[in-house]
Structure formats: C-alpha cells, structure tokens
Amino acid sequence: MPCAREFHSELRYTSLQRSIIPESESCPMSVKPTEEVSAQVPAEDFVALEEKVYRTIELYKAAREARATAERDMQRLREQLEEREEENVTMRRELVQLRKDREDIRGRVEKMLNQMESLTREQAAS
Secondary structure: OOOHHHHHHHOOOOOOOOOOOOHHHOOOOOOOOHHHHHHHOOHHHHHHHHHHHHHHHHHHHHHHHHHHHHHHHHHHHHHHHHHHHHHHHHHHHHHHHHHHHHHHHHHHHHHHHHHHHHHHHHHHHO
C-alpha cells in the first residue's frame, strides 16, 4: 500500500472532498518504544534536566513571591498617596481660608489705622 505522502502529487483541493485515503490504507506512524528513548538519554543529562526543572520551579516561586510583595507595596503606596492627596486638599482649603482671613484682618487694621490717623489730624487741627 502507498503512504499518504506518496499521493501528495496527485492531490487537488475541493471543498466537497473529505478524505482521499481511507483509514485502512493510511501509513502507520513510526513510534519508538519508551525503553529505547530512555536508553538513549544518559542519566547525567536527565539529572541535569531535573536540576534545571527544580531551579526553574524555585525561580518561579521567587518571582511569584516578589510579585505578591510588589503588589502589596503598590497597594500600600496607593493608600498613602490617597491620604496625602486628601491632606493636600485639606491644606489647600486651609491656605485659602487663611489668606482670606489675612485679607480681612489687613482691611480691619487699615481701617483702624485710618481712624487713628483721622483722630490724630483732628486733634492736631484743634
């Protein structure tokens, strides 16, 4: 029986065609037995690979912990930033109020000085 690869030159695409080769005529895939593959891999290579896998797992765990720590730090910093922003808004309001109060006091002091000056002029004129 010819394999599917041998039919390749005779293939044409049609949307209605589903299968060119019946399953009973398909080529069996070559599969190496597990024993043969493991016999080809030296024990040192497997140990080295195993160590790399464990190192990768440890690196992954460390990266996960670092990420969790960074996320906690980020959350804490966000909360601190919100607090600072609230404090900033409060301080700005207080600053505006203090400036308004200063202007009010300045106006009152100027009014008192003007009254004292007019009293002094009146007293000097008398």
